Amino acid sequence: MQILDGKIASKAVKDQLKLQTDKLIEEGKRPPHLVAILVGSNGASETYVASKVKTCAEVGYQSTLIRFEESIEERILLDKIEQLNNDNEIDGILVQLPLPKQINESKIINAVHPSKDVDGFNQVSVGRLVQGLPTFVPATPFGIMLMLEHYKLETKGKHAVVIGRSNIVGRPMSILLSSNLYYGNCTVTLCHSHTANLNELCLQADILVAALGKPGYIKADMVKEGAIILDVGITRVDDPSTNKGYVIMGDVDFKSVAEKASAISPVPGGVGPMTIAGLMKNTMEAYLRKV
Amino acid sequence: MQILDGKIASKAVKDQLKLQTDKLIEEGKRPPHLVAILVGSNGASETYVASKVKTCAEVGYQSTLIRFEESIEERILLDKIEQLNNDNEIDGILVQLPLPKQINESKIINAVHPSKDVDGFNQVSVGRLVQGLPTFVPATPFGIMLMLEHYKLETKGKHAVVIGRSNIVGRPMSILLSSNLYYGNCTVTLCHSHTANLNELCLQADILVAALGKPGYIKADMVKEGAIILDVGITRVDDPSTNKGYVIMGDVDFKSVAEKASAISPVPGGVGPMTIAGLMKNTMEAYLRKV
Numbered sequence: 133m134q135i136l137d138g139k140i141a142s143k144a145v146k147d148q149l150k151l152q153t154d155k156l157i158e159e160g161k162r163p164p165h166l167v168a169i170l171v172g173s174n175g176a177s178e179t180y181v182a183s184k185v186k187t188c189a190e191v192g193y194q195s196t197l198i199r200f201e202e203s204i205e206e207r208i209l210l211d212k213i214e215q216l217n218n219d220n221e222i223d224g225i226l227v228q229l230p231l232p233k234q235i236n237e238s239k240i241i242n243a244v245h246p247s248k249d250v251d252g253f254n255q256v257s258v259g260r261l262v263q264g265l266p267t268f269v270p271a272t273p274f275g276i277m278l279m280l281e282h283y284k285l286e287t288k289g290k291h292a293v294v295i296g297r298s299n300i301v302g303r304p305m306s307i308l309l310s311s312n313l314y315y316g317n318c319t320v321t322l323c324h325s326h327t328a329n330l331n332e333l334c335l336q337a338d339i340l341v342a343a344l345g346k347p348g349y350i351k352a353d354m355v356k357e358g359a360i361i362l363d364v365g366i367t368r369v370d371d372p373s374t375n376k377g378y379v380i381m382g383d384v385d386f387k388s389v390a391e392k393a394s395a396i397s398p399v400p401g402g403v404g405p406m407t408i409a410g411l412m413k414n415t416m417e418a419y420l421r422k423v
Numbered sequence: 424m425q426i427l428d429g430k431i432a433s434k435a436v437k438d439q440l441k442l443q444t445d446k447l448i449e450e451g452k453r454p455p456h457l458v459a460i461l462v463g464s465n466g467a468s469e470t471y472v473a474s475k476v477k478t479c480a481e482v483g484y485q486s487t488l489i490r491f492e493e494s495i496e497e498r499i500l501l502d503k504i505e506q507l508n509n510d511n512e513i514d515g516i517l518v519q520l521p522l523p524k525q526i527n528e529s530k531i532i533n534a535v536h537p538s539k540d541v542d543g544f545n546q547v548s549v550g551r552l553v554q555g556l557p558t559f560v561p562a563t564p565f566g567i568m569l570m571l572e573h574y575k576l577e578t579k580g581k582h583a584v585v586i587g588r589s590n591i592v593g594r595p596m597s598i599l600l601s602s603n604l605y606y607g608n609c610t611v612t613l614c615h616s617h618t619a620n621l622n623e624l625c626l627q628a629d630i631l632v633a634a635l636g637k638p639g640y641i642k643a644d645m646v647k648e649g650a651i652i653l654d655v656g657i658t659r660v661d662d663p664s665t666n667k668g669y670v671i672m673g674d675v676d677f678k679s680v681a682e683k684a685s686a687i688s689p690v691p692g693g694v695g696p697m698t699i700a701g702l703m704k705n706t707m708e709a710y711l712r713k714v
Contacts, residue, residue, distance in 0.1 A: 238556060255550030262549045262598075263590055265529060289619045297601055299554055306601075307553075310588055310613045319624065321612040322601045328580045333610065 133390060134283065136362070136397035138405035141282035142275075145409040146191050149416055153192035164419035165194040166224040166250065166411075167216055171209070171235070172202035176368065177228045184226070187408045193415060196222075206235045210243050217245040223422060224250035224415040229300075247421065250414035253299065262307055268414045273305040275406030276341065276362055278413070280315045285339075285360055285395060292318040293333055295350075295383075296343035301364050305341055330354075347381035352388035361389055361396040364403050424681060425574065427653070427688035429696035432573035433566075436700040437482050440707055444483035455710035456485040457515040457541065457702075458507055462500070462526070463493035467659065468519045475517070478699045484706060487513075497526045501534050508536040514713060515541035515706040520591075538712065541705035544590065553598055559705045564596040566697030567632065567653055569704070571606045576630075576651055576686060583609040584624055586641075586674075587634035592655050596632055621645075638672035643679035652680055652687040655694050 153163050166188055170181045181197060188195035200209065209227075216225050225248045231237050246256040252270035260267035269277070280287060292309045296302035302322065310320040321333055334340060334354040342350050343364035355361065365383030382399025390396050397403055444454050457479055461472045472488060479486035491500065500518075507516050516539045522528050537547040543561035551558035560568070571578060583600045587593035593613065601611040612624055625631060625645040633641050634655035646652065656674030673690025681687050688694055 238554065255547055255554055255556070257550065258553045259546030259548065259550030262553060262594060263529065263546055265546070289617045291619070297603075303553060303598075306613075307594075310615065312588075317615075317617040319612065319614050319618040319620075321610065322597075323610050324601065324608075326580045326608040327610040328582070329610075 133393060134395040136279055136283055136395050136402060138275075138279065138397060138402040141279050142405035142409035144282055145278055145406075145413060146187065149191040149412050152416060157192070161423070162221070163192050163194055164223045164415050165196070165221055166226065166415045167196045167198060167222050169198045169200070169209070169212070169225070169227045171200045171204055171228070171231055174230070177230075181228050184408055184411060187412055188415075191412055193412070202232050204232070204235070206239070209235060209240060213240065213243045217243075217248060220422075222248065223419040224248055224411075226251045226411070248418055250411060250418055252304070252414065258299075258304070261304060264311055268417065269308065269410070270300055270304045271410040271414065272301045272343075272364060272403065272407045273308050274410035274414065275408075276305060276364075276403060277308060277313075277315050278409055279362070279397065279403070279406045283395065285315075287315050287339065288317040290318050290338035291321070291336055292339040292341065293321045293323060293337035294341045294343065295323045295327075295330070295334075296341075296345070296364070297322055297324040298343065301343040302341070305343070309339070309341075342383035344383050346383055348383070348385045350384040350389060352385070352392050355389050355392050357392050358394045359392065361393045362403060363397050363399050366399060366404060424684060425686040427570055427574055427651075427686050427693060429566075429570065429688060429693040432570050433696035433700035435573055436569055436697075436704060437478065440482040440703050443707060448483070452714070453512070454483050454485055455514045455706050456487070456512060457517065457706045458487045458489060458513050460489045460491070460500070460503070460516070460518045462491045462495055462519070462522055465521070468521075472519050475699055475702060478703055479706075482703055484703070493523050495523070495526070497530065500526060500531060504531065504534045508534075508539060511713075513539065514710040515539055515702075517542045517702070539709055541702055541709055543595070543705065549590075549595070552595060555602055559708065560599065560701070561591055561595045562701040562705065563592045563634075563655060563694065563698045564599050565701030565705065566699075567596060567655070567694060568599060568604075568606050569700055570653070570688065570694070570697045574686065576606075578606050578630065579608040581609050581629035582612070582627055583630040583632065584612045584614060584628035585632045585634065586614045586618075586621070586625075587632075587636070587655070588613055588615040589634065592634040593632070596634070600630070600632075633674035635674050637674055639674070639676045641675040641680060643676070643683050646680050646683050648683050649685045650683065652684045653694060654688050654690050656690060657695060 241253045252268040257267045294306045306320045306322040309318040339360045341362045347367045363382035363384040368378040369381045371379045532544045543559040548558045585597045597611045597613040600609040630651045632653045638658045654673035654675040659669040660672045662670045
């Protein structure tokens with residue numbers, strides 16, 4: 133059984149990006165520049181953004197964190213995005229989700245110019261993904277594809293079952309895995325909250341992508357012998373015995389499932405680091421397209 | 424067993440659109456206006472375009488058919504689309520596919536302004552479809568949704584198997600059926616040329632959408648008792664015994680499959696007429712959004 137170690141696989145991606153950035157600097161060019169916008173002070177969002185900023189430093193990118201109060205008006209945020217869209221020294225813009233209720237999330241996402249949409253959430257990016265055109269793939273599905281690539285896990289003709297139909301993970305993941313790509317060409321079943329016979333479908337999966345947000349939901353009796361398991365779940369579960377007061381749990385009951393799987397990504401240390409690697413690759417791509 | 428009669432279901436849609444158009448005229452407004460662009464003289468394309476123009480007349484729309492020689496340069500076509508995009512008296516623009524080899528199909532499709540993209544092939548339209556935002560749904564999947572609606576076929580929680588991953592039919596169909604829509608919320612399996620166990624998967628389908636372009640491929644032994652069968656196939660098969668020299672065949676072996684299905688769409692007279700109904704509804708929608 134192979135552990136799909138996101139720390140190792142993401143390090144390989146980051147090392148390569150660092151080499152690319154160093155070369156740019158040597159050539160007298162500026163490094164890629166990512167701007168992250170954080171509204172409010174949600175604990176998980178703070179962690180994610182901090183991690184993205186830290187990774188920028190690791191690969192040699194410039195990063196800027198712009199903070200707004202929870203009570204910010206939509207107009208102010210839109211004006212800021214417009215300004216960043218027009219700034220030639222900025223390559224990628226990401227708006228950390230979720231946003232407070234007074235703000236139309238879809239409007240904000242689609243305000244980011246497609247050429248700087250390193251999160252891949254803009255409707256143009258999504259449309260291009262569906263049509264198989266060059267685009268920015270959302271960071272988590274992109275990270276999973278990079279993971280498959282790193283561990284050279286063949287996908288063609290396999291049956292992938294994706295649980296969860298979010299715009300951020302499940303939906304684009306199902307599109308990618310079923311597309312005519314080297315790490316694609318799977319038959320894909322997309323499951324969600326209305327799926328009637330989830331256990332039965334999971335048992336058919338050669339590749340199982342769990343993105344339902346229910347800690348430990350996928351048990352060994354739902355998994356086929358030899359399956360590849362990709363756990364996208366990342367839920368904070370209260371645990372007073374720890375220093376932080378919580379633990380991070382995936383959607384997969386790792387211990388029991390690992391005994392049947394041929395390969396499995398742990399949580400933490402699996403898909404999470406790959407997501408940031410995907411974002412960093414998108415940022416370099418945005419930079420290179422501009423230059 | 425219910426025959427899903429596309430002539431009846433499309434007539435219902437068209438009758439409603441005719442009433443809407445009549446009302447517009449009574450109010451002193453102009454009717455919706457669809458422009459179709461036809462390059463070359465492919466037999467099937469000629470038939471489709473003629474049918475679209477005829478249906479415009481039926482529902483009271485204005486239509487304009489613009490023809491170009493097979494040898495046309497891409498630039499000329501792009502200029503024409505740009506001109507139509509800027510013409511306020513035109514609501515919908517469709518470019519009949521396929522296009523000749525010297526023309527980049529994707530470039531042409533994406534040149535049509537999203538607000539006039541009644542075929543729903545533009546990347547913005549596709550992105551909005553994925554994100555569940557108001558958009559133009561490609562005519563064939565839209566027609567199938569209208570068919571399900573007309574015959575009040577419940578879909579929620581059912582397992583839909585879609586065969587074929589084209590941008591025009593299979594892919595958007597799989598997205599729609601799995602979306603959080605009244606005639607959606609299916610678990611969807613998307614199959615294609617690399618699918619290993621197609622028969623086995625088809626046998627699980629409560630709803631089977633066949634869009635592979637292989638006449639008569641789906642046989643009774645691939646279909647579950649009581650399934651709903653939607654046949655998108657429309658292949659010209661040589662038949663010297665007919666006046667035209669060919670017959671139109673679907674992907675489903677109608678006679679044998681009809682005995683097991685709870686509902687089935689025939690070819691011709693099933694999904695085909697619904698496709699045009701979908702296009703007409705999109706054109707009205709484009710008109711109304713502008714006004």
